[in-house]
Every structure is written in C-alpha cells, then in structure tokens.
Amino acid sequence: MPEITYAEAIRSALWEEMKRDERVFIIGEDIGRYGGAFGVTTGMLDEFGDKRIIETPISEPSIIGAAVGAALLGMRPVAEIMFMDFVLLSLDQIGNQAAKMHYMFGGKATVPLVVRMPSGSGTGAAAQHSQSLETLLMHLPGLKVVTPSTPYEAKGLLRTAIHDLNPVCFIEHKLLYKTKGEVPEGDYQIPFGVADIKRAGKDLTIVANGIMVHKALAVANRLADEGIDVEIIDPRTLVPLDTEAIINSVSKTGKLLIVHEACETAGWAGEIMAVVSSSRAFDYLDAPMRRLTGKNVPIPYNRVLERAAVPQEEDIEREIRAIVKGVY
Amino acid sequence: METEKNQEPFLNRAERLKLSKDELREMYKTLCTIRQFELMADKLYALGKVHGTMHLSAGQEAVAVGIRHATRLDDYLINHHRGHGHFISKNADINLMMAEFLGKEAGYCKGRGGSMHIADFSSNNLGANGIVGGGIPHSLGVGLALQMQKRDQICIAIFGDGASNEGVFHETLNMAGLWKLPILFVCENNKYGMSMAVERVSAKLPIAQRAEAYDIPWHYIDGNDLLTVIETVGSAADYIRSGNGPVFVEAQTYRYFGHSKSDRNLYRSKDEIETWRLTKDPILRFKNNLLENEVFKAEELVVCEEEAVKIIESAVEFAEASADPDAATVTEYVYA
Ligand SMILES: Cc1ncc(C[n+]2csc(CCOP(=O)(O)OP(=O)(O)O)c2C)c(N)n1
Numbered sequence: 001m002p003e004i005t006y007a008e009a010i011r012s013a014l015w016e017e018m019k020r021d022e023r024v025f026i027i028g029e030d031i032g033r034y035g036g037a038f039g040v041t042t043g044m045l046d047e048f049g050d051k052r053i054i055e056t057p058i059s060e061p062s063i064i065g066a067a068v069g070a071a072l073l074g075m076r077p078v079a080e081i082m083f084m085d086f087v088l089l090s091l092d093q094i095g096n097q098a099a100k101m102h103y104m105f106g107g108k109a110t111v112p113l114v115v116r117m118p119s120g121s122g123t124g125a126a127a128q129h130s131q132s133l134e135t136l137l138m139h140l141p142g143l144k145v146v147t148p149s150t151p152y153e154a155k156g157l158l159r160t161a162i163h164d165l166n167p168v169c170f171i172e173h174k175l176l177y178k179t180k181g182e183v184p185e186g187d188y189q190i191p192f193g194v195a196d197i198k199r200a201g202k203d204l205t206i207v208a209n210g211i212m213v214h215k216a217l218a219v220a221n222r223l224a225d226e227g228i229d230v231e232i233i234d235p236r237t238l239v240p241l242d243t244e245a246i247i248n249s250v251s252k253t254g255k256l257l258i259v260h261e262a263c264e265t266a267g268w269a270g271e272i273m274a275v276v277s278s279s280r281a282f283d284y285l286d287a288p289m290r291r292l293t294g295k296n297v298p299i300p301y302n303r304v305l306e307r308a309a310v311p312q313e314e315d316i317e318r319e320i321r322a323i324v325k326g327v328y
Numbered sequence: 329m330e331t332e333k334n335q336e337p338f339l340n341r342a343e344r345l346k347l348s349k350d351e352l353r354e355m356y357k358t359l360c361t362i363r364q365f366e367l368m369a370d371k372l373y374a375l376g377k378v379h380g381t382m383h384l385s386a387g388q389e390a391v392a393v394g395i396r397h398a399t400r401l402d403d404y405l406i407n408h409h410r411g412h413g414h415f416i417s418k419n420a421d422i423n424l425m426m427a428e429f430l431g432k433e434a435g436y437c438k439g440r441g442g443s444m445h446i447a448d449f450s451s452n453n454l455g456a457n458g459i460v461g462g463g464i465p466h467s468l469g470v471g472l473a474l475q476m477q478k479r480d481q482i483c484i485a486i487f488g489d490g491a492s493n494e495g496v497f498h499e500t501l502n503m504a505g506l507w508k509l510p511i512l513f514v515c516e517n518n519k520y521g522m523s524m525a526v527e528r529v530s531a532k533l534p535i536a537q538r539a540e541a542y543d544i545p546w547h548y549i550d551g552n553d554l555l556t557v558i559e560t561v562g563s564a565a566d567y568i569r570s571g572n573g574p575v576f577v578e579a580q581t582y583r584y585f586g587h588s589k590s591d592r593n594l595y596r597s598k599d600e601i602e603t604w605r606l607t608k609d610p611i612l613r614f615k616n617n618l619l620e621n622e623v624f625k626a627e628e629l630v631v632c633e634e635e636a637v638k639i640i641e642s643a644v645e646f647a648e649a650s651a652d653p654d655a656a657t658v659t660e661y662v663y664a
Contacts, residue, residue, distance in 0.1 A: 033594045034523035057493030057529035058460050058521055086459070089494075124380025124431075126442045128458035297662050300653075301442030302431035303379040308655040 001182040007040050009151035009183050010116070010172065013158035014041070014078060016187075018048055021076060024162060025052040027063055028080030028116075037082045038118055038177050060086050064093035064115060068101075068167075071113040076162055083129045084117040084171060087137075098167040099142030114161045118174040119147075120211060120261055121299040121310055130299035130306075132210075132262035137169045138239050138271070144168045144192060145239040149213040151181035153236055156190030163189070173210040173261075193240035197249070201231035204255040204323055207246055207272055209235060212259045212311060219316045228324055238268055243275045250281040255323050256289040261310045264293040287326060292319045331550040331580050334559070338617040341555050345562070352623060353632060355393050355554065359611045360636035362389045362413040365422065366585070368640045369412070369429060369443070373589055377648075379431060382443040383410040387552075387584040390610035391516050392417040394557025395484060399512070399565045404452045404470050404483045406463040409444045410516070410583070411456040414486055418453055420446075426643035432650035439653045440661065452481070460521075461487060461494030464513075468500055471509030471574075482510040482568045490521020492535045498542075501576070505542035508573030512564055513539070515576070516551065518583040523595035536578035544574050551579025552610040582608065 004012070018024045026041060032055045035042030045053045056063050060081060067077035081087050087094065094115065101109045121130035137145050144166055148154040154172065161168040198213055199220050208216045213234045220230035231249050235241055250256050256276060258269035269291035276282065276289060294310045322328050334341065342352065366386040372378050385392070392413030407414050415425055420436075428435025429443050436446050447455030454470070457463040467485035474481055491497060492515055504511050515535050519526060526533065539546040545567070547560050557579060564575035582604040586593055593601070618624050 030523045032523070055524065055528070057524070058490045059493050059495065061495055089459070124378075124442065126380065126445060126458065127440075128444075128462075129381075295659055297659055298440075300440045300658065301380055301437075301445070302439035302653050304652045304655050305439065305658045306379075308658040 001184050003180045004151055004183050005177065006148075006151045006154050006172070006179050006181070007038060007177040009155040009181075010040050010158055011042070011044070012183075013155045013162070015044065015047070017159060017162045018052065023074065024076040024078065025054060025070075026078045026080065027054040027056060027067055029056055029058055029063070029082050031055055031080055036080060038174060040177070041080070060089040061093050064090040064098065067113045067115070068093060068098050068111055071111045072101075072109060076112055078114045078116060078162065081115060081117045083125075084119040084133055085128050085131050087115070087117055087133060094137070094143070094167065094169070095140045099140045102166065103142060110165045111167050112165045114158070114168045114170050116170045116172060119171045120173040120175060121306055122175045124301060124303060124306065126301040127298035132260070132294060134169075134171055134238055135262055135266060135268050138268060142167065143239065144237065145171065146192070146237045147171045147173075147209040148236065149176070149210050149234050151179070151183050153190060153196070155183055156188050157192070157236065160189045160192055164192070171210070175211055179214075190236065192237045193242050195233050195235045195242035195245035197245070198232040198234045199230065201229035201253070203229045203253055204257060204320060205231045205233060205246070205249040205253045206257045206259060206320075207233045207235060208259040209238065210261065212261060215311065215313050216259055216316055219313050219320065223317065223320060228320065230320060241271075241275070243279070246272060246275060247279045247281045250276050251284045254284045254286040256285070257319055257323060258289075258291045259293070259311055259316060261294045263296045264291065265296050267291070267293050269293055287323050288328070290319060290323055290328075292316060331548050334553070334556055338555070339621050339623075341559070345555060345558055347558070349623065351397070352618065353628070355397060356614060356618065356629060357632040357635055358393050358417055359389045359554075359614065360633050361422070361639055362392065362416045363611060364636045364640040365412055365416060365425070368644060370585060372430070372644070377430065380442045381588050382429070383588050384585040385410045385413040385583065387604065387609070388516060388518055388581045389413050390554040390557055390614065391514070391551045391579045391581055394551075394554050395514060395561050398558045398562035399484060400481065402452055403481050403565075404454060404474075406454050406466050406470070406483065406485045407456040408460070408463060408487045408491065409456055409458055410488065411446065411486070412443070415446055415448070415453065418451060420448055420451070420453070422639055422643045423646040426640075426647040427650045430647045430650075431652065432647055433653045434647075434650040461491040461496050463487070464491065464494070465496045465500045467511045467513070468503050468509060471504065471511045472507070474510055480569055482512055482565060484512045484514060486514050486516060488521060489515060489517040489519070489526045489535055490524065490529070492538065493529055498538075501539060501542040501544060504574040505539075505544045508571070510568050510571075511574040512561065512568055513544075513574060513576045514561075515578040516581055517578050518581050520583070520587070520595065522587045525595070534578055536576050539576035544576050546576040546578070548578045549580065551581035552608050552613060554610060554614045581610070
C-alpha cells in the first residue's frame, strides 16, 4: 500500500468523490489557487474549475448557509471552514439550521453536507486559531462528528461523510496534515460508529481521538517493555459513538483513561465515563475512571504554555502509571 | 474608481495641515520604525525564533502614521490582525511589543497573545483580533460608552478589505449610522484578503460606498500618501468629535509580504509587488517629498533611519533577554 499524508488522503477522497458524483462541490475561503490554509485542496481548482471549487468572501455563516441551501436541493456540498474556531461564527447555520431540519420538518428534508475544519493547538496560533470544539458540536442532535487520526481513516471516513445524508462535522487536527500512513488504492469507506482498536492490551483501556491516539500509542509502546499492556481505542466518530467497543474493552481491562485535547469541563471524556458507569463494564472496574484533557484555558501563544495547556506524552505516561499502581 | 487625488504642492499642503518640521521628522522616523519592525519580524521568523504566526504591514505604514497624527493620542483604537503599525504609531513600547511577539512574560500580553493579539489598555489601545471582523462591533459599545460617559474621544476601528464581507461589518455600520456614534471606520484596502483580490469578493466597489446605505459619509483615498491620510482623517475626526456621527474612510494601500508566515504569493505577480514597492511606496514617497522640497537634507533623514534600526535592535535584545512564562501559570487569567 502506498504511504501518503493525511492532507493528501483528504484531497484524494475529495477528488475521487468529485469525479464520481457531479453533485459534490467544495465551498470555502482561499481554497483555489492558494489551496486552502493547509494546502488540502491544492490543484483542485485546475482540475474541477471554479464552478465546483467555489471561493467565497470571508463570510462564514453564509458559507454554511449556502451549503445548507444546496444540500436541500440535492447537491453534496463540502464546506471548508479555515480554522475550527471560525465555526463559532457559523454556529447558527450549523446548529439551528443544518442540524435540525430533518427532524423539525418531520423527516421530509435532508441536509447532506460536510463541514471540514482544522482543529487543535501546537502551531503557536493562539487563542482564536487553536481550539478543539468537538464537544460543542456533539451536543447538537442531528450532527455527526468525525475526528480521523490517520490518513487511512481520513480518506475512508471522508468518503462516508460525503455519502451520508446528514450534516457531518469533519474535524482534522492540523498537526496531522503532514503525518504519513498507508492508504489502500481504490474505493473504500469506513463506516461511522465503529471504533478501531489501535493497540490491543489487557491492563488498561485508553480512549483517545485525533492526535492523542498517536501520543497514547507512543507511550503504550514504551510501557510495553515494562510489562504494562495498554489497549487503545480510537472511536473515530464521536457521533455516532461505538459504545460497545468501549464497554467491551473496559470489561476486559477494568481500567479506563480517556485522553482528549479539548477542554475538560463538559468535554466528551465525561460522556464516555457516563456510558461506562451505566453499563455492564461498571462491574469490572477495579480503579476510578480517569480523564486527561486539555486544561480549561484558551490556548496560549507561548510555546511553553501552549504545551502545558494540552496533554503531552509525559502526562499520559504519568496517568497510566498512577492508574496501574492505584496511586493518584 | 480612482482614489481622491491631491495635486496641491507638498509644502502648501504641509503648511495648510499645520505640520511643523519636527512633526514631519517624527512621522518619518515612525514610518521607518514600523518598516524596521516588520523586516525584523520576518527575519526572526526565518531564523526560527518565532513559534506562531504573524501578519506584517510593510507597505501600509502611512495609513497607521497618518491616522495617529490626525487623531488624539487618547482616542480609542480597535485593531485587527495586521496591527503592528498602528501600535507603533500609538506610541507603544516597542520592547514590550517585541517581547510579546517572541512570547515572553514581559510582553504586552505576558506571552499569551502573540503578534495577533497585542493590546495596551493603558493607552486606549483595545487590542488586535484574530477573528476577521471580530473587533468591528466592539466599536459600537465603545461609541455608546463614550456618549454615556460624556467624553469627547472617538473610536477608531481598523479592519481590512476582507473583513467588510463579514455580516458584523454591515450590522455595525447600520447601528453606528442609526445611532450617530463617534466612530471612525478605517478600511485598509491592501487589495487582497489572503489570496482573494477585492474584485473577486465584492459585488460593488469601492468598499467605502457601502457606507452610503447606512447614511455614513465616506472617502476613498490614496492610503500611501501620508498627507492625504492626515487631511482626510483629520477632518473626519473633527466631524465625528462634533457629534455628527460616524465617518468611513477606505485607504488604498498594499502589503509587500505574504499574507502570513506561509504564503507563496501565487495569487499576484512579482511585477505587481515590484511596481508598488518602486513607485508607490509610502515611505519613499514621503521621503522624496521631504528631500525635493528641501525640508530636510538627506543626512538628516539618514539619522532617522538609523534611529529606527537601533530602536528595533534594542527591542530584540530586550525581548531575547526576557524569560518565557512559567508553565505552572498556564491556568492564570482565565477569570478576573
Ligand atoms: C472569521 C475569520 N475568517 C477567516 C480568517 C482567516 N484569515 C485571517 S486574515 C484573512 C484575510 C483578511 O483580509 P483583510 O480583512 O483584507 O485583511 P488583510 O489580511 O489583508 O490585512 C483571513 C481569511 C480569520 N482569521 N477569521
């Protein structure tokens, strides 16, 4: 299998879907000659022209609004919001409009649209360009929320997103764009609501998404030498959530650590804990469930502070050791 | 549409605008200081000393210096992401700016904000914004508060051409026009919002004519001509301060560097950039006027230029010698 980057994987999903289906088009800021802020749509303007790669003024609410309207007429818009932070400008169109139409109109309207959005810290872009707001979107019934962690998943999940009949928020961690991974040639999709076991283990379950999957894996591989055997579950889609996979894993290991970059308060780690504590896995728990998350702060500019604001490998290692030893 | 042009001889204009020799010299030095700051920022970035992003205003200096000169130092400033020039013009402490740029605890925002969020509330500088258009509606509240507090300052709201396509821009203009608030809107039209030329994103130009829909007087000027900026903004500020309501100024200018740290300039030609640099540069034009009219000798201006370089070099020394914030303080300042 060829190795490609996460950005290339996303591009190839977009490319193939646009070739396959004339209804698919992309709308967003600076996505043409510039190729988008992270270069994801590079070269697509030349291939598909400006009727299908639609560059807009800086008007985020109306980018999503336009996508909603087109989706209602049977098109398959893929909107790009340059940084996830700017979703806060479009929240009415995403949350009050796109998310609710199918239900509110008695199942008669469908809004098949994808909103792509780069999330996360690590680039020194500070408080208004570094957020992880997936919980906000998860809280709105009607939206699906996807957070791919590898090129393979980025491509397979994006194809599924474009085929889905619902509004899908597709969250790309910006530090992952340049990471490489194997991606099969040709057609494949990854179904929503199916978690992936990124590493099998018997001592402790880690549920992590996006970039945290990689950090957790690195730590788990190191700790394996010491005989600590960590299982890592990547939910891949937060809505719908594969609760069975998590319940099964925790029933096996008896220990749970959830790791996400998003802030702690009301973050989705709490949701996972609620799922586990109200399931049969509760009986198997032999340690308190723990979460390691971004701190409840806006992301700071300075590199030292920025690192301190979100979980790092050493934090994950510390948590794992604490849980395994039973000392917190 | 052509910008408003002024054919009047330089010296007549300078005299009519009551610009003293000292003021002319000071403004020249500020123009050079801004340029040097931006060149240094670019250099520090290339040297890998900057973790983060930046938006440089080289080429747009006359707008900042002109506005500052034609308004009061205690007027309120609302800035956008490309704000270094406005800060420097408003007498910011360049050491603290540079320290913020390098993310140091000694910086204006204690290293939490960076280039895009520099603010100095003690000098009525309400800060830069990373959200395009995000600061524009704050001007309404500043205007209302100034009226309620019966103060005679005005609010200067700076933003780019691209920001004029955000919904809040239109909402703000409507409310400002309706309530006759003391706001000077300045659109720095540097021809592009990131990669998008204004013509590709605006149904009708100039942008300033949009103000008409909201009953706000407007001007479309050559923002690279310092005296034009001073004249237009000066009369606008008088009009606003006298209680007549807002004015909208669109200043045509040009940015030399790419949009932010990463930009291969694919959306414009090298020729275009060179033409602006060589024939319309705001500093060069002002300098030529000063020399041709024998206001200063060349050596006098060289002194200003050297001073500017020194100011920036010592700011870098200060910033580099300053400490990073302590990681343990990461949760401070979330709440007051
Ligand atoms: C709400 C929002 N949308 C998009 C961006 C990304 N962005 C940053 S600056 C910029 C261009 C702004 O253009 P303009 O207002 O003309 O200012 P200029 O950069 O040209 O000075 C864009 C698209 C942003 N920061 N905020």
